[in-house]
Amino acid sequence: MSSAMALPIDAISDDIVAQFPAARLVIQAPPGAGKSTRLPLTLLKSPHTGLMVMLQPRRLAAVNIAHYLAEQLGEQPGETVGYVIRGQRRRSAATRLLVVTEGVLVRWLQDDPELDGVDTVIFDEFHERNLASDLSLALLLDSLTLRPDLSLLIMSATLPAEPIQQWLEQVLSEPVKVLKSEGRQHPLVTHYRPVGRHPWQQRLVDVVREALSTAPQGILVFVPGVREISNLIQQLASVIAEPCLPLHGQLSLAEQRQALTYNGQRRVVVATNVAETSLTIDGIDCVVDSGRERVSLYRPKYATSQLVTRFISMASATQRAGRAARLGPGQVYRLWGTADEHGFNEFSQADIATHDLTQLVAEVNAWGATVDALNWLTEPSEAHVNRAQEALTQLGVVSSTQQLTELGNKVVAMGADIRLACIAVAAQEHSTQERYGVAVALTCLEEPIKTLVDDDIEITLSNHLAKAPKQSRWRQRLKYWMQQLDCNRAGETLSSTSLAGLLLYGFPEYLAKRVDQQTVQLVTGVRLQADNVVSEWSLALNVRLSERESANRATWLIALRESDLHGHPILPVDEMTEVDVESGRKPALYSIKKIGALTLEKSRAAEPPSIEQIHQGLVNWLAQRGLKALNWSTDATRYWQRLYYFYKHWDDAKSAFNGIEPTPESLLINLQRWACPFWTDIRSVEDLKRWNPTIALQQLLDYGAQQQLQQLCPTTWQAPSGRRVTIDYPSLSDADQGVKPRVTLKLQEVFGEPSSPTILAGQQRLVMDLLSPAGRLLQRTEDLASFWRNAYADVSKEMRGRYPKHPWPDDPINAKATIKTNRQLR
Structure with a gap:
């Protein structure tokens, strides 16, 4: 190993090694302590460690850490240190340390719960709390009874170690050791630069220029996403002489290494939060932090996730700042004021509380367990678990008793996204041309190259066919899907129409019906803006959710024939009577055939509707449009906000709501219980629009709970x-x-x-x-x-x-x- 200066982690390395074999350790060490870059090399020298697996939350970090560690040993990746991520593998018989992403460990555990041949599992950067991290830890804890000799290390830079220790001791019924490393080695100067009334992107350019006037070496700039990286680099190119390099997960390995490697020339690296942790970026002594990140929040009614730009947590701010003082004195410029930090969360939310859990629930079922039977540091969102179970049942992956079906076993074994795997299985009996078209479509859905994406799906597919084969990651995934579908390259043109019926097997929630030329309605009932809607029925493969609901859009529309819908195995047709309560019309009763919220056939009944049927019609109307359609006076809005805050922040309050939570989702689902009893005089949509929901909301709580609300909030x-x-x-x-x-x-x-x-x-x-x-x-x-x-x-x-x-x-x-x-x- 090459000689290296001391790092804070060195002070506890002997104590860590002393815990082996069968170590149970939580290691808390701030950014720059050497958790990822020094400790694994120390453990390699210990006689008590065999094959070690170190998990990284991000592919970019996993590959580059493996390269860095191999370089410290004077080797290439694949010798003593290797890595395995989706589509890439560097491993040999000599490999003793494998850096992998958590999804890889999930697959290994599903195939071999005992992890035969593995002696140590290290969860690095556990504070990031992504879905695969929590899932792989839950499965590993479940399998430790089979492998009590397996060593488990959980490493975090910002999460307090003691709560993790206490939880693990409760789960494992054995002692868990906590070891803490000292903090940053070098001094760090913090500058606050509030944005004020200017757009933050504009202010960012000025702050980067200011930082360049004071930073002797290089600058690392944190922005929310790839679009902001491109915009900032373009703006900086005309006002600074230093090279500006992007750093994000969509870059090739060579492009990533270019940003990470210091050649003696001062540079500006513009990155997303992939650069917060683990990665060693040489030649950086200054950080400029926009204070923003882009996070994914699952929206069940849209069956998709919404990317939201928001302020980072204080823990992330600490992580980012630490990048400036890893190798010497540094400074950080923050695009906010000290007073703004009162509104920052202490830590980021775990993905398991905010993300789509369809994949997680399928993997848990494949494990032979239920979600509530496994141990989670953060409990999964119950609403998201229920939605995932509904989706998997509709897809045919699980039975009504939540057991994996024959199809479920096939798709989980593929190790790919469940929905895409369902499409692949459905396409296996089709022609070579159709299978090849599906392989291309699945690759574009899984690994879209942003510069080749168009709102038109056929143009997107054509762009990728023509140019994406030069992109190694895309090429690897296309090869994977072609292997799954047992097909060869079959022509350079694809017909999206032939794909539509097959793609329905993975995305039934994206079935859409035309409302007008600029609007479609999804099977879930929500309406989305779209361009030039020609076909009455279509599949909207790309749903873009905006910060403003009215700007939500559907793109990648593939035309469907109505005949494609009748008898489709995962599109059940419901027959019912329904009341049309649209504004300006007298309520009328109809016999209807529907797929979800979309009407296939409709005929008027002779008899008038009853009051109960009218109210059910109003419930259906409101469910489609959301609670915003009601008469939200200032008092009603204030009461709802106060009620929600009470519910969210006072643990004892949750039992007082009798199963109807004051969330938009719960209130919409339970309209019959909390709202309808107060609709005595309501007979039409116009009546409903005038109705004030305040009194009904107040009755969510009994008298005692209302008094408690007044006292506490x-x-x-x-x-x-x-x-x-x-x-x-x-x-x-x-x-x-x-x-x-x-x-x-x-x-x-x-x-x-x-x-x-x-x-x-x-x-x-x-x-x-x-x-x-x-x-x-x-x-x-x-x-x-x-x-x-x-x-x-x-x-x-x-x-x-x-x-x-x-x-x-x-x-x-x-x-x-x-x-x-x-x-x-x-």
Whole structure:
């Protein structure tokens, strides 16, 4: 091994090695300690370690760490250190350390629960908490009874070790050791550069230029996604001389290595959050952090995930900053102010709470278990588990008793996305031309190359056929799907029409019917914007969800014939009676044949509908349009937000809702229970649009729980001035992002108040927006005591000159709160 300077992890390396064999370890070490780059090499020298498997959450990190470790040994990957990721494998008989992604370990465990030949499993960067990480750990813990000699190490840079230790000890019924490494070796200077009123992308360019004027070596810039990387590099190219290099997971290995390798020339590396952890990026002594990330949130009613740009957690901010001080003194520029950090979550949410769980549930079924029978550090979302089970049942992967079917065993064994595997199995008996077309389509769905993607599916397929074979990853996946479908290259043109019926086997939720030339409705009931909708029936393979629901779009529409739908094995046709309650019409009863929310046939019945049938029609109408179609007055909105905050942040509150959670999804599903009893006089959509839901929402809680709501989440707070100030509870989406309740009042009104007011029995401090006499924001704080100690003196000094008629006492804690001027007080 080449000589290397000491790293913080070295101080606990002997203690780690001493735990082998059958180690049970949680290692907490900050960024730059050497968890990924030094510890594995130390373990290789131990006589107690055989074949080690180190899991990485990202393919980019796995490959580059393997290269880095091999270089430290003077070798090539595939010798002592190898790696296995989807589509790439570097391993030999001499390999003793394999760096893999968690999905690879899931496959190995499914094939061999005892992991024969493996002595140690290391979960690196466990704080990222992706789906495959939690799933592979759950399966591994279940199999440790078969392999008590297997060593298990869980390593995290930001998650506290003790909760993980306590959970593991409870699961394993044996001691689990915690070892902690010291923090950063080198000093780090932090600069805050709030965005203000400017677009953050514009501000970012200025901050990068500022950083270049102070950073001796290179700069690593964090942005949310590939689009922002391209835009920033393009903007910087015209204003700086230094080379700008992208770093993200879609690049080839050679392109990644170019960004990671330092050749002595100062450079700017622009990356997504793939560069937060593990990767060693030489020649970087400055980080510019946009403070944003792009995360995926599953939206069950759309049967897809929504990419949302949001602020990172404080743990991620720490990770990113640490990249600047790994090899020497560094600095970080942050595109936010210190006050903004009050709104940051401490840690990022685990994917298991926010992602589509279809793949996870299928793998658990293949394991021979149920989700609730396995051990999870974070419990999976119950709603998402239920939705996944429904989807797998419709796909034919599991039976009604949640057992894998013959098809289920086939598709899980493929080791690919469940939906794509279902399509591949359905296509196996078709012609070579059709199978080849399916192979190309599956590759485009799985590994789309963004520069070759068009809103038209046929153009997208043609672009990939013409240019993608030069892309190694795409070529590898096409080869994989051609092997699964046992087909050869069969022509350069594809007909999307012949694909549509086969693709339905994987994506029945994307069946769509034309509403007009610019709108389609999915089988789930939601409507999406689309371009030039020609066919009445189609399959919308790409659903893009926007931050604004009205801008949600469907692309990659493939035309379907109505005859393709009748008798399709995974499209059950329901026959029912239904009331048409559309605005401006008298309610009428119809006999209908439907696939989900889409109507195949409809005929009017002779008899008029009953009141119960009318209300059911209104429930159906509302389910399609969402709760926003109701009359949400300011009071109703405020009550719902307050109720949701109470539900989300007070554990004992959840049992008080009697199974109807105050979430949009739960309220829509349970309209019959909480809303219909208050529709006594409602006979039409127009009546429903005038109905105020406040009283019905209030009845979600019994009298005792309503009193508890008022006590723990009051509507107002009495300021020291005597005025009752409204508490603004965050919107539901903001509450999910960790935004806290807020009060807004003039600074003079809180004189005499030593500390911030609280709700939830003292568990949550209110954010306070303190205003000037003119009503302008002076300070946003969640810690009033700190404001009095640290910031008030400067604020009052400035305000005395600007507002001399108002009191600005030197000792605000012992001053009298007021809304009056000095003259009025005298």
